Amino acid sequence: KKATLYVDRNIEVGEVDKRIYGSFIEHLGRAVYEGIYQPGNKFADNEGLRQDTIKLIKEIGVPIVRYPGGNFVSDFHWEDSVGPVEKRPHRIEPAWGVIETNEFGLHEFMNWSKKAGTETMYAINLGTRGIEDAKNVVEYCNIKKNTLYSDMRRKNGAEDPFDIKLWCLGNEMDGPWQMGHKTATEYGRIANEAGKIMKWIDPSIEVVACGSSNMGMPTFGKWEATVLEEGYDTFDYLSLHTYYGNHENNTPDFLASSVDMDKFISAVVSVCDYVKAVKKSNKQINLSFDEWNVWYHSNEQDKKLEKWIEHPHQLEDIYNFEDALLVGSMLITLLRHADRVKIACLAQLVNVIAPIMTSDTGAWKQTIFYPYMHASQFGRGTVLTSVVKTPTYESKHGDAPYIDSVVVKDEENGTVTIFAVNKDLENDFELTADLRQFADYKVKEHIMLTHDDLKAVNTEENPDNVAPVAYNGTKLDNGVLTSILPSRSWNVIRLE
Ligand code: AHR
Known part of the structure; x- marks a missing residue:
């Protein structure tokens, strides 16, 4: 043929924003514990950070990592994750049915990011918490000194601000599975108010509002329009999430999923521009495709998981060759929309639906590692x-x-x-x-x-x-x- x-x-489509090669680390399964952090492991440095994982992440050249969730973030208390480790609470983590020890927290993650050469996209809890906590965590991370939370950060060992530039206003708030799930109007209002104050505290930050969890959501389209109508002037990006699976073992259909992703992006661009027109605004909302991947291999196994244990094997998809082909096509799809998609996160990075797997004895590359690495290494410039x-x-x-x-x-x-x-x-x-x-x-x-x-x-x-x-x-x-x-x-x- x-x-x-x-x-x-x-004739250019647009510049590639390197952040489209971003990824995601959630406090989920063995992403953090045993994935990037495992004190005592032979590959861990003196801070418990796994160097074998970092080496593979550097091979890809991951520019930005979304953290700490995901569904996890919607009941997360960021204060639990700072200060002396022995004082940090162990908590029930309802999203994934496990126990979170908070042994690895905000400071540890920022230190890891530096070593891994990535920037941070930090998600706040707009599920069970709200504006007050959003305000406090920005102060903690980005204000220099002489205020309650910035001085708390300094006391906890970080003299310089973390200076996090990109913030997610919650996670998948359109989904009934989300803790603190909201209607589009409820979410749009709180996200706008949170984002507004966060930007008053640090005007240099950018914020991502939650779009739909996938295109099949019953509220898709109206959700985007309503959320944007509530906070158009505050939001910089609108998020998209999607996962595909070959449930029917029909490879041609499965590989065609990138057509669906393409339609999804075009549809969200249309809604963004519809609200722009209604608002008679000159501002353009761009897209953050901050969760995308293949995810289905581990679904059955995860249904059998024992509850309330610490970092079990969870969402550990073992990717095959056809998954790599689809991931390649999804990367091509993102690139073809370089004019509007400015951020994207392969979900996730280590052990949990990830290109990198670890065991106590090593780290290795799953099939999907390769298209992701090639695109990140060679797909920079202009489409x-x-x-x-x-x-x-x-x-x-x-x-x-x-x-x-x-x-x-x-x-x-x-x-x-x-x-x-x-x-x-x-x-x-x-x-x-x-x-x-x-x-x-x-x-x-x-x-x-x-x-x-x-x-x-x-x-x-x-x-x-x-x-x-x-x-x-x-x-x-x-x-x-x-x-x-x-x-x-x-x-x-x-x-x-
Ligand atoms: O990436 C796994 C989960 O998928 C995330 O926690 C959630 O946001 C999405 O539903």
Whole structure:
């Protein structure tokens, strides 16, 4: 089969905000405990922070991490997580049915972020708490000194403010499963009031309001419009969350889930611009896709979990090769909306629905690690307008292209990268791209992830079962690129 890519060097979709390669660490399962923090483990440093995990996070180049939840945050008391560890309370954690010891808290996380080279996107509790606590935690984190909470921070060992620039106003407040779930009007009001005072305390911060937990929510659309009507002038971003699963073991449908994600983004952009028009505002609300991934493998197992224990194995999806293909397509989808999606978090980062897994004896890369790492490493710069002419197939999400692709130009490093997924389970595709505008470029490398077995996984014993390889057959002659995109493959074609 054949596909043709058309790209224009001068027509840009938008700059890639590096924060679209963000991720997420929630106090959930073994994300924090045993994932990033495990005192006494042979890979932990003198502060208990696992260096093997940090090394893999640095390989990806994760620019920002959302913390501390998730559903967890909606009953979280941030004060529990600061001060002398021996005085911190052990609490019932109703969202996930476990015990939280608070041994690892705000200061430990900020210290970890520094070591991992990431920035922080901090979520506040707008479920069981409200404006007062939102105000206090911003003061604690971002005010220099001589006030109650800033001095408390200094007393707890951090002389300099944490200076957190990005704040989530709660989590999934549209979901009945959320502690302190609200109607759109109730949430819009409290989020606006909280965000307003938070910005009075530190005008340099940006805030993300909760959008819908997924596009299938009964309140989808109206939720976004109502929330934005309440707080348009306060909010900077509106969030989107979505997870996909291959529950019916129908791989073509599963791989077409990126079509659904694309529709979701376009729909939320429309609602944002509708409210902009109604408000006659010049301000544009951008999107924060702050939870996205595949999540379904661990669902059944998690139903059997014993309650009220500390950091059990929870949401430990073992990702297979087809999951990596979809994650690649979802990254392409985010990039194709670079004009409006400014933040995105692969949910999550370690052990819990994560690209990185750990045990007491090591850390390894799940299949989805690779597309995430490639996009973060090579997908920075500017997304160019491109169109791929490709056959399509019928899926439960509508017409789905066999070839998904996007082109990113990195002016600073003088490179152009084509990311492409071939979703055809039987046929290789011959890809031709008219690159006459890039005639002075050469093919630097073509990295490929493919496997005969769609269900192949990486494990601690066999960590390289699904791993990228180099492909040498891609040519760029007289401005025409020719390549083969094998059936079921993720491809990164780099030109310089
Ligand atoms: O990432 C796992 C959970 O998924 C988060 O806690 C919640 O926000 C979402 O429903």
